[in-house]
């Protein structure tokens with residue numbers, strides 16, 4: 001079930017370094033939220049804090065609150081591994097498991113998670129996930145071939161299939177198209193559009209046209225000043241952000257005057 005995320009007064013540190021300060025935002029369920037902003041302003045850092053990936057870096061920590069459908073993500077009773085299962089992540093470079101077949105790549109997360117599954121159940125998950133990732137027709141006759149034998153765009157869709165196979169509540173995407181050609185990018189953008197009927201999606205992108213095309217809401221991050229932490233400058237409906245933003249810095253960034 002797709003979930004909403006409420007972030008309040010979020011500060012994110014790498015050791016003593018305060019990378020991002022004072023983020024407040026709401027990410028709506030069953031919608032696409034894009035994070036944009038110049039390099040180094042903390043988009044990926046905020047994204048990783050949303051499924052507790054940030055804390056795998058030694059010394060990294062967060063302060064503030066992240067609530068996922070009313071449940072505190074950083075509550076001491078919450079198991080971070082369980083969080084990463086429910087809030088999936090797709091990375092910049094497609095990263096299928098190199099020695100595994102297409103079939104086994106899709107099931108990798110399910111196998112880590114759970115009990116033994118019957119073959120028919122596994123087949124059903126593989127087909128549903130590959131269909132969900134718009135890859136089924138291209139690979140259905142070679143499911144036992146290595147995932148690495150696919151094109152870059154197909155590999156990224158395979159990674160999306162792997163992420164959705166465990167039926168996460170939220171899908172985080174960190175520049176998922178930056179290593180892809182325009183045709184594969186367009187396939188992933190179509191897919192994002194379809195997936196939002198089931199999942200809450202957050203995407204970091206450097207491509208403003210992409211943010212405008214795929215997202216319902218956009219958050220613009222920027223550094224407070226050189227050497228200062230990143231902050232969320234403005235978050236609004238994407239249409240408004242790209243036509244009539246509230247903040248001057250958003251306007252300047254979107255119109256290409258900096259960044």
Ligand SMILES: Nc1ncnc2c1ncn2[C@@H]1O[C@H](COP(=O)(O)OP(=O)(O)OP(=O)(O)O)[C@@H](O)[C@H]1O
Nearest residue numbers: 014019037038039040041042043044045046057230
């Ligand atoms: N593992 C890390 N250890 C220490 N500092 C880090 C680490 N990762 C990121 N940072 C710092 O945190 C700040 C925010 O980085 P982050 O990667 O989140 O920015 P970004 O907006 O996603 O940038 P880009 O668009 O270039 O990917 C930067 O100052 C960066 O140097």
